[in-house]
Amino acid sequence: MLINCGIIGTTVNKTTLYWLPLIGLLLLGGCAARPPAVDAGTVCVAKTFTVTDAFEGARRGRCAAIGAANVRIDIRAEDDWVTNDSPWFAFKLTPSQPGVATVTMRYYGAAHRYWPKTSNDGITWTRLAEDRVGVSRNGKRAKLSVPLGDQPVWVAAQELITTPIYDAWTRRAASDSNIDSFLLGHSRKGRPIAGLDSNAAARDVLLIVGRQHPPEVSGAVAFFPFAETLFADSELARQFRSRFRIIAVPILNPDGVIAGHWRHNLGETDLNRDWGPFAQPETQAMQTLLDDLDASGAKIRMFADFHSTKRNLLYTQSAEFPTDPPGFTPTWLSNTEKRLGNYSFTNEAAPVSDQANSKNYMFKRYGIPAVTFEVGDETDRAATRAAAVVFAEELMKLLLSQDY
Ligand SMILES: [Zn+2]
Known part of the structure; x- marks a missing residue:
């Protein structure tokens, strides 16, 4: 029987172990030593591949090579104040020879949540096959078997939809649709936060926001086609834009x-608990936008904020918190549901609480329908995109039918 001593590429048999005390300190010291480990940002080298995390969206903690084709990676949150169970991971495996990489992820402060996806180009992603992912009973470990050819493979919790994709999308949306892009503000690190704004002369405003929470990629998968439908060259969208101003902020937390x-x-802050305090530059930028809209006489009529959770749902206001207009959201969702095929969702209508999230803030400030649009982590992406188009079309129709 072979026992792994925790040294790269080193195994010894039981007989060797039995005689260890006689063999001497060198081998004993080797077996007793902690495996070589490296921190995030440092290349982690196994015999047949290396692990790197020098790209946007990467997250990897300490990494130890524990065999020729076997590494163990610690997955930790960004700071000690994260309480949400969303253990994001993203790293790149670069093979030195073809084979299979075994990656054991140890989660700290959360349990396994995201089904691993892989990509050879960082653009097209595939879910890792069912038999290539093993999750421990308590969810604290996930063991991945990743096939390696001669090209690097990205492994991530979700598709990497990072800032170059947002930048390109915003530029294209602005040029295709003749819609203005604008600088909403800057992030804590000084990165620009962009928005799109159509028909700024209109009084009535639809405001949509995305990506306050970094791992919530499936929400982004819905946000893009939702916004594209609003900005489309369709008769409905043209009619809508002639009456309504649309302000879209695709990524608030770059x-x-x-x-x-x-x-x-x-700033170690959950931005979607900072609508009210507005203690962070990203949320302050939203506050300034709202103040400016109010000062200009604009009327925000509807607000939607795109997120991800374990299943498709929309958080809305319950009946004892009537919106202006009353019953708007249930009608919208009912009209949408009638047209949806393979996309089901629930409506979690709840009393307005003191939680400083965007939905509660927008309802309290304006009394308008305000929704958190949540897409399931693993919901089929094509179904999500198709559904987002219907949600947007039905929203435009219903807003157009209002007598504002
Ligand atoms: Zn969220």
């Missing part, structure tokens, strides 16, 4: 996305 955070911005 620092967190770039750093591969589980939850926070670089």
Whole structure:
């Protein structure tokens, strides 16, 4: 029987171990030593591949090579204040020879949540096959078997939708649709936060926001087609834009996305608990936008904020907190549901609480329908995109039918 001593590529048999005390301190010291380990940001080298995390969205903690084709990686949140169970991971495996890389992830402060995805180009992603992922009973470990050819393979909790993709999308949306892009503000690290704004002369405003929470990629998968439908060259969208101003902020937490955070911005803050305090530059930028809109006489009529959770749902206000107009959201969701095929969702209508999230803040400040649009982590992406188009179309129709 072979026992792994925890030294790269080193195994000894039981007989050797039995005679260890006689063999001497060198081998004993080797077996007793902690395995070589490296911190995030440092290349981690096994015999057949290396692990790196020098790219946007990467997150990897200490990494130890524990065999020729076997590494163990610690997955930790960005700071000690993260309480949300969203253990994001993203790293790159570069093979020195073809084979299979075994990666054991140890989660600290959370349990396994995201099904691993792989990519050879960082753009097209595939879910790792069922038989290539083993999760421990308590969810604290996940063991991945990743096939390696001769090219690097990205491994991530979700597809990497990072700032270059947002930048390109915003530029294209602005040029295709003749819609203005604008600088909403800057992140804590000074990165620009962009928005799109159509028909600034209109009084009535639809405001949509995305990516306050870095790992919530499935929400982004919905945000893009939702916004594209609003900005489309369709008769409905043209009619809508002639009456309504649309302001879209696709990514409010670019620092967190770039750093591969589980939850926070670089100020150790959950931005979606900071609508009210507005203690962070990202949320302060939203506050300034709202103040400016109010000062200009604009009327925000509806607000949606895109997120991800374990299943498809929309958080809304319960009936004892009537919106203006009353019953708007249930009608919207009912009209949408009738047209959806393979996309189911629930409506979690709840009393308005003191939690300083965007939905509660927007309802309290304006009395408008305000929703948190949540897409399941592993919901089929094509179904998500198709559903987002229907949600957007039905929203436009219903807003157009209002007598504001
Ligand atoms: Zn969220």
